[in-house]
Structures are given as C-alpha cells and as structure tokens.
Amino acid sequence: MRRWRYFGYRLLLAVPVIFGILILNFFLIRLAPGDAASVLAGESGAATPEYTELLRQKFGLDRPMPEQFIAYITAALHFDLGFSFRNDSPVLDLILERLGPTLLLMSTAFTMALALGTLLGLLAAVARNTWRDAAISVATLICYATPGFWLGLMLIVVFSLTLGWLPTSGFENIAEGYEGWERVRDIALHLVMPAMALGLFYLALYTRVMRASMLEQTGMDYVVTARAKGQTETRIVFGHMLRNAFLPVLTMAGVQAGNLIGGSIVVETVFGWPGVGTLAFTALQSRDLNLLLGIFFISACIVVAINLIVELLYVLLDPRIQA
Amino acid sequence: MPDGLRRFARNRMAVLGAIVIAIIVLVSILAPFLYPKGAFSLAGQPLQPPSLQFPLGTDALGRDVAAGVAEGARTSLLIGIAAALSAVIFGAVIGGIAGYYRGTVDIVLMRVTEFFQTIPAFLLAMLLVVILSPSLLSVIIAIAVVSWPGIARLVRGEFVALGGREFILASLGLGASGPRIIFRHLLPNCLSAIITVGSLLVATAILLETGLAFLGLGDPNIMSWGLQISAGRVSLRTAWWVCTFPGIAILLTVLSINLVGDGLNEALNPRLRER
Numbered sequence: 001m002r003r004w005r006y007f008g009y010r011l012l013l014a015v016p017v018i019f020g021i022l023i024l025n026f027f028l029i030r031l032a033p034g035d036a037a038s039v040l041a042g043e044s045g046a047a048t049p050e051y052t053e054l055l056r057q058k059f060g061l062d063r064p065m066p067e068q069f070i071a072y073i074t075a076a077l078h079f080d081l082g083f084s085f086r087n088d089s090p091v092l093d094l095i096l097e098r099l100g101p102t103l104l105l106m107s108t109a110f111t112m113a114l115a116l117g118t119l120l121g122l123l124a125a126v127a128r129n130t131w132r133d134a135a136i137s138v139a140t141l142i143c144y145a146t147p148g149f150w151l152g153l154m155l156i157v158v159f160s161l162t163l164g165w166l167p168t169s170g171f172e173n174i175a176e177g178y179e180g181w182e183r184v185r186d187i188a189l190h191l192v193m194p195a196m197a198l199g200l201f202y203l204a205l206y207t208r209v210m211r212a213s214m215l216e217q218t219g220m221d222y223v224v225t226a227r228a229k230g231q232t233e234t235r236i237v238f239g240h241m242l243r244n245a246f247l248p249v250l251t252m253a254g255v256q257a258g259n260l261i262g263g264s265i266v267v268e269t270v271f272g273w274p275g276v277g278t279l280a281f282t283a284l285q286s287r288d289l290n291l292l293l294g295i296f297f298i299s300a301c302i303v304v305a306i307n308l309i310v311e312l313l314y315v316l317l318d319p320r321i322q323a
Numbered sequence: 324m325p326d327g328l329r330r331f332a333r334n335r336m337a338v339l340g341a342i343v344i345a346i347i348v349l350v351s352i353l354a355p356f357l358y359p360k361g362a363f364s365l366a367g368q369p370l371q372p373p374s375l376q377f378p379l380g381t382d383a384l385g386r387d388v389a390a391g392v393a394e395g396a397r398t399s400l401l402i403g404i405a406a407a408l409s410a411v412i413f414g415a416v417i418g419g420i421a422g423y424y425r426g427t428v429d430i431v432l433m434r435v436t437e438f439f440q441t442i443p444a445f446l447l448a449m450l451l452v453v454i455l456s457p458s459l460l461s462v463i464i465a466i467a468v469v470s471w472p473g474i475a476r477l478v479r480g481e482f483v484a485l486g487g488r489e490f491i492l493a494s495l496g497l498g499a500s501g502p503r504i505i506f507r508h509l510l511p512n513c514l515s516a517i518i519t520v521g522s523l524l525v526a527t528a529i530l531l532e533t534g535l536a537f538l539g540l541g542d543p544n545i546m547s548w549g550l551q552i553s554a555g556r557v558s559l560r561t562a563w564w565v566c567t568f569p570g571i572a573i574l575l576t577v578l579s580i581n582l583v584g585d586g587l588n589e590a591l592n593p594r595l596r597e598r
Contacts, residue, residue, distance in 0.1 A: 262445020
C-alpha cells in the first residue's frame with residue numbers, strides 16, 4: 001500500500017512541472033522582439049489585422065501583465081492552445097491529429113532500444129574483457145556519437161536508393177489502398193528506418209548503463225550467496241542479477257524521455273513521417289510561434305506521462321520503494 | 324596532475340581521440356588558408372563526385388564540400404566549446420549555491436534544475452533560437468540553457484559530500500569566509516569531476532548544434548556541418564557524398580571527444596577505475 005502512496009506522491013510532483021512549462025511559455029512569447037500579438041500570429045504580414053486584434057483581445061495583451069498571465073494560464077488549462085493562422089486550424093487539433101504516428105515511432109524506437117540495450121549490456125558484462133565485450137563497446141561508442149538525422153539519411157541511401165528494400169519516406173503507401181494486415185505490414189515497413197535512426201543512440205546509451213550496472217552487481221552478497229548455493233550461472237544472471245541491474249537503466253530511460261521527443265523531430269523531418277515533429281518543422285519554417293509553443297507544451301506533458309509510467313514500473317519492479 | 328596525465332596516456336583509445344581532435348582543430352585553423360575563397364563560393368561544376376581536384380566532391384551549387392567540412396569544424400568546435408563552457412559556469416554557480424547554503428535555497432534551486440532536466444531540451448533550444456532569431460550567439464545561448472542542469476546537480480552533490488569533511492570543518496573553525504571556503508577548498512576538490520563532465524558536454528553540444536543547423540536554425544552566414552547536410556538532402560538520390568562527409572566529420576568529432584572524456588574520467592577519478 002505504501003508503494004502506491006509513493007506513486008501518488010510522484011503524480012502530485014508532475015503538477016508543478018506542467019505549471020512551470022506554462023510560465024516558461026508565457027515568458028518566451030514576451031522574450032520575442034516586437035508586439036506579442038504579431039509574434040503569436042506568425043511571421044509579420046501573414047495574419048490579417050483583424051486576427052491580430054482578436055489575439056490581442058483574447059490574451060488581454062492590452063491589460064497589465066498579471067492579468068495577461070492569468071488569462072493565458074486559464075486558457076491553457078482548458079487545453080485552449082490558440083489558433084494557428086497558417087494552418088487555419090486550432091493548435092490542439094493540429095497536434096492531436098499528428099500525435100498517433102509520433103507515439104508509434106517513439107514507442108517502437110524506445111522499446112527496441114530498451115530491450116536490445118539491456119540484452120547487449122548484459123552480454124557484454126557477462127563476457128567482460130573478451131572480444132565480444134570489446135566489439136559491443138566499440139559499436140556502442142560509434143552509435144553514441146552518430147547524429148540521428150544523418151544516420152537516417154545514410155539508411156535511406158543504403159536501404160532505399162541502393163538496395164530498394166524499404167520505402168524512402170512517409171507513413172504508408174496510400175495509393176495502394178491496403179487494408180487490414182496488409183496495411184499493418186506496409187506501415188511497419190515504413191517504420192523500420194525512422195525507428196532505427198531514432199533508437200540507435202538510446203540503444204547505445206542503455207547498453208552502456210546496463211553493462212556498468214551488471215558489473216556493479218557482480219560482487220554483491222546475494223550473487224555470492226546464489227553461487228554458493230550451487231546455482232547455474234544462467235540462473236544467477238537471469239534470475240537474480242537482471243532485475244536488480246535493470247533499475248538504473250530504467251532511471252536513465254525516464255531521464256532521457258525528453259530527449260527522445262527532440263530526436264523524433266529531426267528524424268521525422270528526414271523521413272517525412274507525418275507526426276508532431278514534421279508539424280514542428282513546418283511551424284519552424286513559417287515561424288508559427290504559437291504552434292511551436294503548443295507543441296512544446298504537449299511534448300512536455302508526454303514526457304511527464306512517460307516519467308510516471310517509468311515510476312510505476314519502478315514501483316512494480318523494486319518492492320523496497322516506499323513513501 | 325602529471326600522475327593523471329600518465330594514466331591518461333596509458334589509455335590508447337583516449338590518446339587516439341586526442342590526436343583526432345588535434346587534427347580537427349588544425350584543419351579548422353588552416354581552413355581560411357586552404358580555402359581562401361570560403362565555403363560559400365562557387366568552386367566548380369555542381370554535383371561532381373569525389374575526385375583529385377575535389378576530394379569530397381561538390382554540392383548542388385558547385386561549392387566544394389571539403390571547404391565546407393573544414394569551415395564547419397570551426398563552427399562546431401566554437402559553438403560546442405562556448406556553449407559547454409557557459410553551461411559549466413552557470414551550472415557550477417547554481418549547484419554551488421544550492422550545495423553550500425542548503426535549506427530552502429537548495430530545495431528551490433534543485434526543483435528548478437529538475438524542471439529543466441525534464442522538459443524536452445531540443446524543443447526548448449529550438450524555441451529559443453527561433454525567438455532570438457538564428458545567429459551564432461543565439462545558438463550558443465540556447466544550447467547552454469538546456470545543458471547546465473547536469474553540472475548543477477554534480478556540483479551540488481560534490482559540495483554536499485565535501486561539506487561535512489574535516490578539512491572544511493577545520494577551515495570553518497579557523498573563521499574562513501564563505502567565498503574562501505567555496506573557491507579555495509570546495510571548488511578545487513570537485514574540479515576533476517567538472518572537467519570530465521564538461522568535456523562530455525562539448526560532445527552533446529555539438530550534436531545539438533548540428534541538429535539545430537540541420538533544421539535551418541543555424542547562423543545562415545556561417546558554414547556548418549548541419550547546414551551542409553540539410554542542403555545536401557535534396558540531391559541525396561544523385562549525390563550521396565554531399566551529406567555523407569559532413570556527417571562523418573560530426574561522428575569523428577563527437578566520438579573523439581567522448582573518448583577523451585572517458586579517458587579523463589579514468590585518469591582524474593581513479594576511484595572509478597575498477598569498472
């Protein structure tokens with residue numbers, strides 16, 4: 001029971017983070033040079049004077065700062081993130097439309113990185129100071145230094161343009177009109193390269209953390225005890241050490257959640273993946289600041305949600321955690 | 324320190340990394356002499372594959388890719404080092420204040436630090452560059468703003484750990500002032516940890532910078548690796564070399580800095596050496 005109280009405590013801690021982002025957003029708009037209303041409306045000249053006037057009234061930009069702040073927070077807490085003049089649609093609708101593909105991409109890359117990273121880290125630690133350990137370490141170091149967008153482009157050159165195995169870009173082949181499993185297969189084929197480009201860095205990171213964490217467990221009393229009981233090495237590693245060594249990896253995964261979203265922006269741009277990242281890129285090019293701020297807010301909410309899931313897993317995996 | 328230097332020299336990978344970095348620095352210094360016309364100038368026929376005249380080929384506008392890679396090295400190193408240095412200084416100040424004064428100040432500052440660690444860093448950096456309009460300075464500021472929390476937590480942790488040690492208590496008893504304890508005793512003792520983490524920060528700063536430049540958020544008048552790759556994207560189908568070589572430059576630079584960082588970590592923090 002106390003474990004769940006701990007989780008509730010973490011849930012409560014998420015509130016100030018969301019609030020902090022709203023405060024940050026509010027001040028970021030004011031940091032921009034020029035009139036806030038025209039900044040919100042996008043690049044100068046893009047919006048009609050009527051729309052700029054509407055924005056000014058809506059956010060109360062002619063009233064004193066504290067009033068403006070309250071107006072902004074109230075709107076945001078009602079998930080009213082404003083209107084994108086460029087796209088002729090409310091910001092929230094635009095983001096929600098694109099959220100599915102991004103979540104699919106992120107969760108695929110994340111799961112792949114976590115599963116493979118744990119496995120590789122474990123293999124490296126078990127075979128410490130052998131050629132296998134060295135090979136994994138070198139591969140890890142290289143993946144750790146490769147920018148995701150460049151990796152994506154190189155994958156396109158090799159697997160799409162040269163070998164012709166995988167589609168260059170997009171989410172699915174709409175022209176073919178696939179349905180059911182055919183469609184799932186089609187989307188999966190489109191997903192392979194973006195997920196690799198996004199996930200490889202994290203794969204390397206989790207491998208490193210897992211290896212170090214496994215080595216830390218090697219000398220622990222419970223491992224010595226298990227060995228003294230005459231258990232096989234396989235059972236010691238998978239039955240005892242794996243669960244303990246995995247906890248730091250999970251912590252790192254939670255910490256890195258925010259970076260995963262940043263990475264998906266660049267990778268989505270490379271592959272024309274119709275997600276929030278591509279939306280952010282188009283918003284960037286048209287300097288649609290309000291849309292960008294909305295994306296920032298929603299992304300931060302997603303990060304908080306991922307952190308809570310990680311926390312939940314932590315509580316489930318480690319019975320020692322209490323409030 | 325000579326002891327640390329000897330330990331560093333024994334780590335072959337770290338020495339290799341240091342040599343590669345030295346070469347990259349040399350290239351970035353020699354760039355104006357090797358390519359006096361600059362990386363933006365027309366060098367020859369567009370989209371030429373690598374040849375003797377253009378070892379890395381030319382791009383869609385007939386610019387020499389090699390010149391761009393050389394000038395990009397200067398941009399990336401400059402931004403990486405400046406941003407990491409600012410982040411280290413700011414982070415050390417925040418972490419130092421939190422760790423030295425503890426209490427409410429500590430709680431508030433650490434909450435702020437955690438907040439900056441949670442929010443999506445790349446998105447915030449993007450927003451800052453857009454708002455401040457893309458330039459060398461705004462990119463440095465944006466990267467520094469999202470990079471300092473790690474240093475702050477590190478310095479705070481070290482300060483808290485050192486705070487109860489005898490030599491600190493002794494100088495407190497001798498009536499040493501706050502600044503004296505901070506600058507003479509606490510900071511020098513966590514300098515090796517700061518140097519290690521700071522050097523790794525240069526690598527992440529360069530990765531951030533190239534990502535921003537790739538999205539068109541770099542200084543438009545300065546050549547950079549990210550800009551080259553984003554310009555080469557359109558001709559990816561016909562000219563693979565325009566995107567490939569700047570990427571290899573990024574990879575080599577970041578990899579070498581990471582190797583040196585790991586080497587420094589082993590040399591300066593011998594406690595961790597058994598791992």
